[in-house]
Amino acid sequence: MLVLSRKEQQSIKIGDDIEITVVSVEGDQVKLGINAPKNVDIHRKEVYVAIQEENAQASQFDLNILNELAEKNSESEK
Template sequence: MLILGRREGDSIIIDGGIRIVVVSCDRGGVRIGIDAPSHVKILRGEIADQVKSENERAAAPVGTEWLAALGAPTSKPAPEPDA
């Protein structure tokens, strides 16, 4: 990780035409502006973590007890053999 000291109005240029500007600083935090090409996706870290967590939860195996409680079949019946 690269750590830089910047002041209000200072910027950082990242390969690919991404420019990060320090808009303001105070005791409550730092406000930054990001100028990037439209094809570059920019997400806040906590949002990316939430999306990852939700994707992992959705992909996890699910118990079928709740389906049975609703009266839904929990497994497909075996096909009958051809006679």
């Protein structure tokens, strides 16, 4: 992990397209501004993790449901 010190209104660059600026520091809270191309998704980590978990759940399916559908389909064909 790279650790950098920045003061208010100072920035870091990630590649050519992403710039992160320290907007303000108030107590233990740091506000960051992020300039990035529109095709780059930016999420707080807890939101990103929740999205990944929901995607994983959505991609799992119950094989029993598929078997039931197959049975109903074969019964309707008779």
